[in-house]
Amino acid sequence: MTRTDRTVGAVLSLVVTAVGTLWWTNPAAYPFGARDRVTVSLSHLIEHDVAGPMTVAAGLAGLALVFAPRPVLRVGAVAQLLFFGVVMSDAGIMSSLGYVLALLGPVALVGVVVLACLRRRPSGVVGLVALVALLVAGAVSGVVSLDLAGLFVRNLAAGFSSYAGRLGWTLANAVAFAVWVLIAVRAFGIGGPSRWTRPESAARWGRFVTIGAALCPLPYALYRLTWLTPWPTDSALTGPLDPATRLQGLTIAFGALLGTVLTLGLISRWGEVFPRWVPLFHGRPVPVRLPVVAGGLIAGACCLASPGLVVNAVETGQLEALLLWPYPLWGVLLAAAVLAYWLRRSSPVALG
Known part of the structure; x- marks a missing residue:
């Protein structure tokens, strides 16, 4: 140390x-x-x-x-x-990250499309057409409108404000956990020379764990997307939902799907070099620490959410929740995927 x-x-x-x-x-x-x-x-x-x-x-x-x-x-x-x-852990950290990603994800998507159009990229035109089509479909169905978007943001802000004190303790515990993770890594010398840490080995086993990690958010995304139908898969919800709730389901599902896409970047070329559709940074190497830190945060949040989820599932007798939110498996797989990416990219002999 x-x-x-x-x-x-x-x-x-x-x-x-x-x-x-x-x-x-x-x-x-x-x-x-x-x-x-x-x-x-x-x-x-x-x-x-x-x-x-x-x-x-x-x-x-x-x-x-x-x-x-x-x-x-x-x-x-x-x-x-x-x-x-x-x-001392709980699922609050994962819930908070999920809602923040659901709020910022669509904004980031619109920004990428607009900037790509301004730079006259073909991908920007395709993205703009798809985005307009989605907005038109959302407006016709009543899922998307300025009033509903404002209501969603206000409800989200009210929820964060109501749980601000409790969320503060959740974040404090997460910081303590992160510090001890770093200390443990130094103490055990993780990442030292070994056959399984070689770039070619990390590329092989990293592909399997990365695909597995990418699949983990999909059940929750599909669950939330059913809120757009008259048959929402939730025992507390029956019949068609109001537009505000449907918009919430759509944004959170988008966040989960975005998690799947970003995870696959750990084994994709665009996870090493920013693709052409990324404004300002296209063609530049992706800093190794960017995916490692971002993926490590999500993996850590999954691990912190896992004990509480298991306890709650046993208490309530709803063990199927572990299939909908597979945090124990997701955390381990994503941490392994991030480690494989780091071992592969930090080596002088980079693949691809």
């Missing part, structure tokens, strides 16, 4: 210790437990008199671990990942 790693780990551990002490001594400050509004988690089953001491112990242990020998650090880092990634 470098001095910076130790400093970051020590500061994080001090903050964790302080938070644990606050929860332990002040029940009103504890955001989880039975009164937690987010039940897709394990922490809603744990009250402050248990979570407080556990968090203090995690903080003190982390403070000792950052100065411990590497063998001890490795074991301790795994324990820290289990605490922040299982005990």
